[in-house]
Amino acid sequence: MAVTFQKNVGMLLLAVWLILYGLVGVVSFVLPAPLMSVLALLAGILILIGR
DSSP, X not given: OOOOOOSOHHHHHHHHXXXXXXXXXXXXXXXXXXXXXXXXXXXXXXXXHTO
C-alpha cells in the first residue's frame, strides 16, 4: 500500500499542524505558541487561495 502525499501545500501544512497539536496534548512535547500559530495561519491562507 503506497502512501500518497497531498500536492496541496495548505492541506499538507494543516496535516502537520494537526499532528503537532495532537502530540502536544498526548506527550510532554512543548512547541512555542508563535510557531503553532504561524503554521495554522499559513495552512488556512493557503487552503483559502487553493494552493
